[in-house]
Amino acid sequence: MAGFLPDWVLVIKSVLISIAAIAFLGPVTMMYLTLLERKVVGRMQNRIGPNRVGKWGLLQPLADGVKMLTKEDIVPTPADPIAHFLAPILIVVPALLVFAVIPFGRGMTAVDLNVGLLFFIAISSTTTLAIFMASWGSRNKFSLLGGMRSVAQMVSYEVPMVLSVVPVILITGSLSTNDIVLAQGGWGGLKWFIFTPWGLLAFIIFYLCGVAECNRSPFDLPEAESEIVAGFHTEYSGMKFALFYMAEFMNSFTISALAATLFLGGWQGPVLPSWLWFFMKTYVLIFIMIWFRGTLPRFRVDQLMNLAWKFLLPLTLINIFVAGFWYFAPNTIVRVLMSAGVLSLSFWGLQKLNQGYAPEKRVYQFGD
């Protein structure tokens, strides 16, 4: 049936379809993630959460959207117009781009690059640029400070995140996300990487870094309301602020999706259709993120940095080593015990090392 159209039209058609799907999926997920988050956090704080707009507050995102759009878009005079204007756009673009690589279902990945995972990492690293533009462009001390903090945080968490992915690549032997998911197939889910010792550790590290990458929950120092108003998007209002918001939620969605694909076997599932499994796993991880937000207090900057550089990074390096061992060792219980032992030992060792850490005695310049 496809014959009647010239081939290049076909190519464009398929491209357009996937683009349309992602373009629709992104914003919608973002909207309903905001609602989900407010509902869940509310419930955790013994309150109901938004329920007045629509049946169970289902129309609340629309309300927010309308509010955002109608709000006046204020641009501070000293602000750098170009940077200020471009920042929100440039922050959404990578968020959307990343969707191209995520395998929603069997054969449902928009672009099956054989460097898919690397694509994901590369694109996520460009968000720092946008954050810089936002913070520097608005010529505001708080936003600058917030910007600096978020960039520092993202840069320092990007390293363990990238390294935690390496064991997966090591085992599956390919960078393409689809291959990774295929590698985890079979046995009704027991082949997921999470059930391997290094897989579990890698998952935890990846997931934590992912959360930090999105500037969410315990790591949301950049927009810490109590200290620096709203971090790098202080000076934004209206539509631009909405874009920031959307980008943040899309990032959290993609991080959870990737975590799921890498460690929870993506769309691999015994009965239900592949995409349903994918979405269930992703939303479980999103719930955990929101759960984090509901409970954990905010990290101090030095704790944040120490966790990344002094705890996660060494752990991932050891993990890569263990994965290497795992790859070459014969598939027996010994392998499991050995690697589990090494990892728990190193986990305990590093935790011991960091424990002794007492924050550096603060030197008061004037009062003492």
Add this chain to the structure above:
Amino acid sequence: MTSYAYLIPVFPLLGFIINIFFGKFLKRGAAWVSILSSLASCALGLPAAYEVAKTGQIFSAHAEWLTLGRSTLSFGYLLDPLAATLLFVVTIIGTLIQIYSAGYMQDDPRFSRFFAYVSLFMSAMLTLVIADNYALFFMSWEVMGLCSYLLIGFWFEKNSAANAGLKAFLTTRVGDVGFFLGILTLFTATGNLNFTELESSVHAAGATPALALAALLIFCGTIGKSAQFPLHVWLPDAMEGPTPVSALIHAATMVAAGVYLVARSFALFSAFPSVMQVVVLIGTLTAFMAAFIALSATDIKKVLAYSTISQLGYMVTALGLGSLSAGTFHLMTHAYFKALLFLGAGSVIHGTHSQDIREMGGLLKKMPHTAWTFIIASLAIAGVPPLSGFWSKDEILLAAFDSGNKIVFFLLLVIAFMTAFYMFRLVFLTFFGTLRNHKIHPHESPATMTGPLWILALGAILVGLPGSPFFGHWFSNFIHGPVTQGTHEIHGSGAVHHALNWFVVGCSVAAGLGGILLAAVFYLGKLNPSVWVMRTFKPLYDLSIHKLWFDEIYSVLLVRPFLKLGQWLFIFDQKAVDGLVNAAGTGTVKSSNLQGWIDKHIVDGLVNLVGVVTQLTSATVRRVQTGLVQHYLLITFVSVILLMYFHVKP
């Protein structure tokens, strides 16, 4: 005894040394030192003289002193009759005068120095006497000149004394120069200067003009020293010195040295008749001139000085006439009575403290000893027969008469007459008549002064006898005896004539007594014709009183031009020599400046050039270092392109 003859001059020399160095401590003792030293030399000299007189031998010894190329100079002593007589004269008179001056110079502040100079003079005179060659002779001759200068200018505070000393010294120096040239020509002509060999060497050399010249030049020494005609001006002024000095030096010894010189070189002189005539001419001329001036002299010492000059002229004339013995004999006798006259004048001055005879008069009563000794001496010099003066003067007149030179004989007679006249003019003015200047209180001199006067008076009387006929002309034989060994007498007159020429004797006595009478007429009588004579013979009188204007002539002819010459030389020196020196100085300065300029501009220039060049190049090259990074980048990139271009292109 004669072997120690060379010690004779040494004693006075020792005396001189003691006095000059320890004089200040000796004070009055200085006199005794010099007197003892001269007595010692008498003790040596007199026996030696007696030895020569007795044996008639000549004693000499000499040692080699200096070798000049081929010829050698030797020093030594020579004792021959001539030296003996001089020894006899010098030692005795010297001692007496030193005794006299001990009293005369009592209150003089420089007492010891006076006696030092006198002793030095004695030693010089004695070495001259016993010298056996011209060199030693000339040396002592010079020392004597020095002593005369020192003693004349003894009271150098007085300007006149200092000038007189200088004058004396300079005029005698002129003579000495001639003498020295003579010695040299003699030396060149004959090769040796020894007196004994003089006779033989002159014969060997023959009568060459050089020898004649030598003779004449040697005679110049005599003219200077014995104050002959042209160079006589210093003797009257020499009276500025103390009287004993005048007595010793300007009467007895030093002036006699000139005559002694002619006597010593008689062989040389006699070989040239023309030279002999010159000598005679000079002698008579001096004698006559001096006598003429003495006529009008008013100062007692001046009169005696001029009389000494005229008597010396007498001696020279005698020698010139070829009579060695007459001249020497007159020398001896004259020494005694002239010394006496001077000492007498000295005691007169000592008593009256004035030298102008016009102020004196009638001193006979006040100063009997001095007066009588003075009168004896005057008689002697006037040539009154029994006294020594008569015999010696007679000898000379005889020689003149024999020589056939009538004019000379007549002049000599006139001179004798003039001598007698001015001597007794002096005697009558000072001792007879009345004291003209009442401020003077004459008093007799003490014994130490009058003693030597009487001894000399005795001498004046007795000394003439040896030459008199009573003793058979012993003296002339004595003098000619040994001498004839090598010399032959000129004109055959020789020494042997014993016949007394009564005509000559009569003329001389007449001349003497005539002069005395005329003087008495002039000055003893009341008539006082001197004023009349003065007026009638005004020009002659002026001539005489002004000493024939010799001093003025000399000052005009010699002194002033000499000064002019000096000035001119000074100016010449100032301009030319200094000019040259300055020129040389500025020349060097100029050349050094030039050299400095060259060094500064060219040498330094080059060095600086190097510096400047480096500075310039570095300044330009430095501009590349702009410090801007991009400039460097530009340069590198351009060079890269160029390199590529060249790499690809060729």
Add this chain to the structure above:
Amino acid sequence: MTHLYDIVKFGIYALMAFSVLAAILAVTVRNLFHAALCFAAVLIGIAGVFLSLHADFLAMVQILIYVGAVMTLVIFAIMLTERFGDNSSPQNNSLTLAAFGLAIVSLIAFSTISVKTRWPIQENAGALHLSVGELAYALLNTYVLPFEVISVLLITTLIGAVIIAKKDRVS
């Protein structure tokens, strides 16, 4: 399919033009921050060009390292050294004319060279698709020494940079 190729080719040329333009802007824009952003655009453009040359791993690495790390560094540097409000000063100095002339000349020179010389072009030039595996193989086998040396280099620069930029503690 040729249409597709033409479109893609046109896309690539457009990308090149975009990159050159961005490069020009990056070099001439007065405000340094904008220059840095333009430079980021150029980098992404070049990543695109790499993709067109089928070097997609390199493109991803380019983006990851350049845009992610180096740009962050540059912008940090700009922020730390930027003095507020002084970006009005002219950004180019006295050399402008000389540099411009030089640029033109060298451009012409290089272009003529690159066009004139006959490059030994392989026949299957464009078709090769290089998989990451082959790349990894080459990296760790034939070029393992440079790989190790580069790692040493990176460590030393890391330490060096920290020491240089460290504010010297008042001990």
Add this chain to the structure above:
Amino acid sequence: MIFGTGIIKGMLVTLKAFLASYFKGPHEGGIFTVEYPEKRLAEKERFRNFPFLLYDQTPENLRCVACDICAKECPPKCIYIVRDFDKEGRPLKRPAIFDIDFTVCMNCGICEEACPFDAIFMDHEFEIAGPDRQNKMLYHRDDLLKSNEYFNKIRPTDAGAIDARRREAEEKKKAAAAQAVKAKTTQPQPEPPKT
């Protein structure tokens, strides 16, 4: 204890709360919030909002005698009282003007404690938001007047206690007055009236 356990314990608490919110009642840890405008929770009696003046039966006989104590005591000084004069100029025991500026009042309740005449009490009513701050917020005497019944309704215990106390005082005063009338009729005034 192991590194991560502290966090997990905390997470469990929030999970419990999350689940409780669905399955537990308002008091066992479930959601106790109500949808406000439709359902309201009763205020506690001790709840204080802005003060109001009390009057018995009719607004005229309000208890406040303009003694100005509450104005003096009020920390932010938001009460303004002017005494009322009758026609002859003699002062009356009632305020002509009694203003409270609600933007200044911090509803501390000190005027209620200070008032000797039980005339001023803290109200429960909080929905008094107004469009602007300037004039609406200044409540005059008549706006502040509230009846005793309303007071008993919102604060039953306090109002009851106060009414009981006033009644006793009333009877005691009536008795005293009666006795005084009786004593006055029985004996002449022995001492001058107390000033």
Add this chain to the structure above:
Amino acid sequence: MIPLTHYLIFANFLFVIGIFGALVRRNIIGILIALELILNAVNVNFVAFSQNTSPDPATGQIFAFFVIAIAAAEATVGLAIVLALFRVRKTILTDEIHLLKW
């Protein structure tokens, strides 16, 4: 598809712009950016040549990797120096930093 010379010309353009930028920029960071631009131009050349001419396409890309790595290292050190310079001199304009001027 796209001939080699087009890539070369594109690289030339970038290279020349990089040089121009390096020469002209007053701000050192500007120069650093220009420098990075030059290096990227070189990278493009590498990849273009390896794709079209060399038998084993990997070499060019490997070299590009190394160039990127070194460029990153160089950028870090450069910027560290710039920071130190700024702290000391309070300026990073090249024409104000000319201490080495004679």
